[in-house]
Amino acid sequence: DQQVKQNSPSLSVQEGRISILNCDYTNSMFDYFLWYKKYPAEGPTFLISISSIKDKNEDGRFTVFLNKSAKHLSLHIVPSQPGDSAVYFCAASDRNTGTASKLTFGTGTRLQVTL
Amino acid sequence: DAGVTQSPTHLIKTRGQQVTLRCSPKSGHDTVSWYQQALGQGPQFIFQYYEEEERQRGNFPDRFSGHQYPNYSSELNVNALLLGDSALYLCASSLVGPGETQYFGPGTRLLVL
Numbered sequence: 593d594q595q596v597k598q599n600s601p602s603l604s605v606q607e608g609r610i611s612i613l614n615c616d617y618t619n620s621m622f623d624y625f626l627w628y629k630k631y632p633a634e635g636p637t638f639l640i641s642i643s644s645i646k647d648k649n650e651d652g653r654f655t656v657f658l659n660k661s662a663k664h665l666s667l668h669i670v671p672s673q674p675g676d677s678a679v680y681f682c683a684a685s686d687r688n689t690g691t692a693s694k695l696t697f698g699t700g701t702r703l704q705v706t707l
Numbered sequence: 708d709a710g711v712t713q714s715p716t717h718l719i720k721t722r723g724q725q726v727t728l729r730c731s732p733k734s735g736h737d738t739v740s741w742y743q744q745a746l747g748q749g750p751q752f753i754f755q756y757y758e759e760e761e762r763q764r765g766n767f768p769d770r771f772s773g774h775q776y777p778n779y780s781s782e783l784n785v786n787a788l789l790l791g792d793s794a795l796y797l798c799a800s801s802l803v804g805p806g807e808t809q810y811f812g813p814g815t816r817l818l819v820l
Contacts, residue, residue, distance in 0.1 A: 596749070598749075624805075624806050626808070628811070633813070634813050634814075635711070635797055635799075635811030635812050635813045635814050636750070636797070636811045637811070638808050638809070638810060641808065643806070681749050681750070683749075685805075685806075687805030687806045688805065693805050693806060693807075694740065694752045694755060694763050694765065695740075695742075695750070695752060695799075695809060696752070697742075697749030697750045697751070698749050699747070699748055699749045700749055
C-alpha cells in the first residue's frame with residue numbers, strides 16, 4: 593500500500609525555467625510533509641517542509657504547496673539550475689505518533705536540468 | 708560540526724550470514740532512525756531508537772534488530788540474510804519530538820550474494 597506517491601519517475605527542465613515536482617498521499621493522518629534531494633552515493637538532504645496548517649512555504653528558490661483537500665503537494669524550483677539535477681523524494685509523517693515522526697517516502701522523481 | 712556518519716560504506720555478504728551496520732548521529736541529536744532503500748524505491752522505515760530503546764518499528768521481520776548506545780550511536784543488525792536484503796541502509800538522526808527534521812547519513816550499501 594503506497595501511502596505516498598510520486599507518479600512521475602523523471603522530469604527534464606531547461607536551466608532557468610520552473611521545475612514542478614508532484615506528490616500525492618492517501619493517509620489523512622499525515623500532517624507534516626518534507627522534500628529531500630538525493631545525489632548518487634549520498635544520503636537524502638533535507639530541502640523544505642510544510643505543516644498541514646499551512647498551504648505554502650518558501651525558502652529561497654524552493655516553494656512547497658500543500659492542497660489538503662486533494663491530498664496533494666508540489667515542490668516548485670525557480671529558477672532551475674544544473675546543480676538541482678538529483679532525485680527528489682517527497683516524505684510525510686503523522687506527528688501524533690512516536691517520539692520523532694517516522695517518515696513515509698514516495699519513490700522519487702529524477703530531475704534533470706539541462707543547459 | 709560532523710553530520711551523520713555511517714560505516715562501512717559498502718559490504719558484501721552471502722545468504723544466511725549476519726551483518727552489523729553502524730551509525731553516529733549528528734552532534735546534539737539523540738534519536739536515530741534506520742531506513743532501507745531498495746533499488747528504484749524510496750527509503751522504508753525500519754525502526755527508531757531513543758534513550759537506548761526501540762520506540763517505533765516499521766514492517767520488518769525480527770531478523771532486523773538494533774541497539775543504541777549511551778553516546779546515541781546506533782547499530783542495525785540483520786540475521787539470516789536473504790538476497791532481498793540487498794539495499795542501501797540509511798541512518799537518520801534528529802532531536803526527539805514530532806516534526807523534528809531528520810538528517811541522513813550517506814548510507815551503507817549491502818549486497819547479499
